[in-house]
Amino acid sequence: MQINSLNPEQLRKRQTELAARYEAVKAASLSLDLTRGKPAPAQLDLANAIDGILDGFYLLQDGTDVRNYGGILGIPEARQLGGQFLNIDPGLVLVGGNSSLALMYQYVAHMLPTWQRQTDTVRFLCPVPGYDRHFAICEAFGIEMINVPFVDGGPDMDQIESLVRDDPGIKGIWCVPMYSNPTGHTYSDDTVARFAKLAGRAGPDFRIMWDNAYAVHHLYDQPDRLANLMALATEAANEDSVVLFASTSKVTFAGAGIAFLGASGRNLAAFEKFLVPQVIGFDKVNQLRHVRFLTDVDAHMKLHADIIRPKFELVEKKLSSALADKGIARWSRPNGGYFVSLDTSAPIADRVVALASAVGVKLTPAGATFPYGKDPDNSNIRIAPTFPGMTDLDRALDVLVLCIELVAVSRALRE
Ligand SMILES: Cc1ncc(COP(=O)(O)O)c(C=O)c1O
Structure with a gap:
């Protein structure tokens, strides 16, 4: 259901539900990080054999x-x-x-x-x-x-x-x-x-x-x-x-x-x-x-892909199941690289990032993907799914989509 097609009463009801969920998340004292595009430890392990590979042969x-x-x-x-x-x-x-x-x-x-x-x-x-x-x-x-x-x-x-x-x-x-x-x-x-x-x-x-x-x-x-x-x-x-x-x-x-x-x-x-x-x-x-x-290199990179593909697919699954029909965000579906880029429809990225941070989910600061840290639309949020494990990623994404909807609904109510 599109958020902008809800009447004030429906919006208030939804806001109450989301706010209750947000309070429950707060009580869980999370400490999760979706900020930097770093390889996960399992990806680094793929290259451990590089250490010692020279075995005395330096010529x-x-x-x-x-x-x-x-x-x-x-x-x-x-x-x-x-x-x-x-x-x-x-x-x-x-x-x-x-x-x-x-x-x-x-x-x-x-x-x-x-x-x-x-x-x-x-x-x-x-x-x-x-x-x-x-x-x-x-x-x-x-x-x-x-x-x-x-x-x-x-x-x-x-x-x-x-x-x-x-x-x-x-x-x-x-x-x-x-x-x-x-x-x-x-x-x-x-x-x-x-x-x-x-x-x-x-x-x-x-x-x-x-x-x-x-x-x-x-x-x-x-x-x-x-x-x-x-x-x-x-x-x-x-x-x-x-x-x-x-x-x-x-x-x-x-x-x-x-x-x-x-x-x-x-x-x-x-x-x-x-x-x-x-x-x-x-x-x-x-x-x-x-x-x-x-x-x-190609064979080695396939091993990386096997580790991180499920994470990207989890991002897509979580975002589309929570947000697809609401008209409040759109996002990229990359075939490679390290990021998913999400744009909120309203100028609320800074508020979403702050709300997530307040319950222990760190997101890249709003604006960071723009020169001088200034996103003129205040809409872009960069998601870096590679580093966290699947369970942490799952939890962090739940918080992200919750915060997006909560801020979007609150804003729609104010308007
Ligand atoms: C586009 C881009 N260029 C360069 C880098 C950093 O590369 P390096 O580790 O070789 O300095 C990154 C790391 O996130 C990146 O995303």
């Missing part, structure tokens, strides 16, 4: 000893693996430390002086809702952010093309092109083709920060498919506008994986020059561990 085929200094771009075997993740020539890959986010931060730091010579205010486009830590990088560097909404095939390319054409201060855009955080979008072929041509409108120092964090994180045997941006951009002579990122954070150990950056030969050489005063080389021992362990 590469070419005789390089990975325990020693050198090789800032990474060992050739790991660059090969990076080429697989990023879908590019391994010669265009740098293998970094344990965090692709750190590479993104460093890449922005490296470009900033160039951008600042060209404009007083550097601006970035941010498809929203998006990844809060991308926005934090912009904030750290004083880069102004402009929201761009999603449409079916990815971010609204009409808006993006007209914004970059009209504003030379726009120097970049954040993209999570596959199973986007948090919406689950995989960019359509048309969207990727338009990105490949964007630099033609935006200028030679414009950068598409293509963060393919969920490149191999499929939930189902029929995965989404992402067109090859670097190949298309190269065809259009725009390869310098593209910088690709990925990591094994949610493949092996989050926090102890390896990260990849992919860029044109020219961009890679410039970035290498920027890194040289900072680091002699990244952790090649860990690179070799990963190469030896990840001999079949």
